[in-house]
Amino acid sequence: MELDKIEDNRLKLGKANQIVFAETLERLAANDKAIVVVTSDSRGSGKLVPFGEKYPQQIVEVGIAEQNLVGVSAGLASAGKKTFAVSPACFLSARALEQIKNDVAYSNNPVVLVGISAGVSYGALGTTHHSLHDFAALRAINNITIIAPADNFETEQVVLNAVNFGSPLYIRLGKKNMPSLNEENKNFEIGKGRIVKEGNDLTIIATGETVYPAWLAAQKLEDQDGLRAKVVSMHTIKPLDIRLLDELGEEGKPILTVEEHMVHGGLGEACASYLLQNGFNNPFSLIGIPDEYTVTGSQLEIFNHYGISGEGIYAKCKKMLLPTQ
């Protein structure tokens, strides 16, 4: 599987989600002077150079100082600015975790934290630059919504919703060009999973950049095996769409979760915890990065290594549906 190429001509390749984020925000900032972007020497990777050139009064640079990035953002938000703190997800969600917990979440300052180049987007730059902990770390903090949009449509919708969201928000973005998934489904609501492919043999719940390989796997199941997998983009990790989980639980079909995150504390464990506590005993499995020294390589190679690929997810689905094979 090659993330930058369309393997399935039914999909149309779009832009990187973080480019869509920057373009959408730039568009909004033209008519909303309360929007302020705060960067930590990260405007280049955040694709915010044009924003900065166009709206120099709406960008605050703090240098490479993530703790200050979040603290300053909290102050700006408290003063009424619609504040977007943009920094690589790895640093934002670890180095500045106490500022997120106290200055943003606990003090309820409505900062939009934007974690860019998230997950293993940085590939061979290694573990220092990977964020495989951010869902887990932030899920354990009260008063923050966590979102990982799958494609350009979802990303644009998240940004449109984020501007006036009014409470702490974390948006996790990757830097690979993403195909549009199910362009017919224009329903987007924070906190509601978005079904990008219908099916009734099993469900794949994925998030962020892993929704695309989940879709590929579902398509292959359909094309080669005549099996229909439902694919859910669970863009909102917290609060989790428990109504949708209730429905999936009621259906009684196998559920597989996929995420670009360590297997601990992310989407998979969140879904499993809810299902188990509510009496559902669907066959359940999760795919993520295991708790080990992460294999080195590009994002694609890391994905393939751990089965976060069309092929890997397909194989896992087959195993869940036909365990004896």
Next chain:
Amino acid sequence: MIMTDKELKLKSVILRRNLLKYIYKAKAGHTGGSLSCIDILNVLYNSVLNVDPKDFGNPNRDRYIQSKGHCVEALFATLADRGFFPESDLETLCAYRSHYIGHPTKKVHGVEQNTGALGHGLPICVGEAIAAKLDNKSHRIFTLLGDGELPEGSNWEAFLAASHYKLDNLYAILDNNKQQITGANNEVMNTDSIREKLESFGWAVKEVDGHNVAELQDVLDNGPFETGKPNFIIAHTVKGKGVSYMEGVLKWHHGVPSEEQYAMAQQELREAEALI
């Protein structure tokens, strides 16, 4: 509301008596540090800050964010006295389900930000000060730092940013009581020559006797010290100030007086009041 020098001095004694009362009742609190910063808070809230309990949401109010959040008893005593909430509320200090916990929280009327973890107040103030500059507003932003929290790296990130953005609307007051829980600051982690350090970071620095209300009022209400530079005030203070057996004695960092000690402290403060 501007108080005379005499009124401020009397108020300082009353606030000391009150905060000791809350700590004694709760059997918890940061006694020494609250006593070292209470004159600063008194001057701020009774003579400097443009804040109104009845109009606290006014976007043009001056901001005060207490970075040394553990000395919340001084803040609560001052806010209660200024009419932000009934003094009787503080009978619940640190009690089950009370909003009056051991650190500042916005659940309490008059508190700007939840603090308590150290090294957080200043960066938030930098954000508030940048926002005020962007909007051409003239209100001021004050924070109170403990000297023990200076080693927190986030403070130094914020010192840089405040200077970079020429935040002369920002006032950082250092409660320089020279002690922290383990011992003397300069033995735990030496932060001496703080004036030179801050000046080299581009701040305008003034030093005051942090227990002299007239001096505090003069310095805090007459900024900026230099146009285009953030303001740093080194307030030389004494931990436990006002209670003779507590002054400079480390165990009162978060020591709670016994019944006898409490009576002695109140007696001393009553005598001090009579002399003003």
